[in-house]
Amino acid sequence: MSKESTTPDLVGLVRKQAEAANRRDLDAFTNAFAEDATIDGQAVGGFLYEGRAAINRFVEEWFDALEELHVELEEVSHLGNGVVFAVVIQDGRPVGSAGHIRQREGWVVLWARGSIARVTTYHVDEGRAAAERLAEKRA
Numbered sequence: 001m002s003k004e005s006t007t008p009d010l011v012g013l014v015r016k017q018a019e020a021a022n023r024r025d026l027d028a029f030t031n032a033f034a035e036d037a038t039i040d041g042q043a044v045g046g047f048l049y050e051g052r053a054a055i056n057r058f059v060e061e062w063f064d065a066l067e068e069l070h071v072e073l074e075e076v077s078h079l080g081n082g083v084v085f086a087v088v089i090q091d092g093r094p095v096g097s098a099g100h101i102r103q104r105e106g107w108v109v110l111w112a113r114g115s116i117a118r119v120t121t122y123h124v125d126e127g128r129a130a131a132e133r134l135a136e137k138r139a
Contacts, residue, residue, distance in 0.1 A: 010078045010111050014086055017116075021071040024063050030056045034115035041121040044105060066092035074104070081138035082111040085131035087124055108134060 013032065020028035033052050041047040049058045063069065074087040086107045093100050106127020110118040122130055 008111070008114060010082070010084045010109075011076050013111070014076050014084050014109055015073060018071045018073050018088070021069065024069065026056065026060055026063065029059055032116050034112065034117050037116055038118045039121075040118065043120070043122045043126065045121075065094060067095050067097075068093040068100075079131055079135035081135050082117075083131055083135040083138060084109040084111065085128055087127075106131070110134065 017029060017032060020032075030052060033055050035052050036050075037052055037055060039047075039049045039055055039058065047058075049055050069090070069092040072089040072091070074089055076084065076086040078084050086109065087104065088107050089102065089104045091100060091102045104124060106122045106124040108118075108120045108122065108127055108131040109116060110120075120130065121127070
């Protein structure tokens with residue numbers, strides 16, 4: 001069996017995460033995370049969620065806060081060694097509001113043993129640099 005056939009398509013898996021968010025499919029979105037996974041947004045908003053249960057609550061609150069939500073992957077690439085960098089644009093309309101919010105972030109997604117181990121959110125350029133450093137460090 002070739003190495004290519006056993007290597008997961010991490011870019012495709014990240015795309016499936018965005019699709020699950022757009023469908024508001026909480027189970028599909030959160031089941032990709034390892035039990036001890038972390039979402040770290042301290043660089044952009046001061047939040048940290050540790051463990052799939054906490055991530056599930058966070059995502060559920062995120063979905064509930066928005067009447068409309070669209071997640072777009074402007075860019076997504078596997079940098080090697082289980083590190084994926086994505087430029088993510090979220091566009092949503094908060095519940096009870098006519099206005100929209102739009103944010104563009106750099107997400108560093110670390111995969112381990114077939115699951116998401118960590119998602120760290122940055123401003124785009126900082127995220128790209130962090131992802132490149134992490135991929136190199138894991139080489």
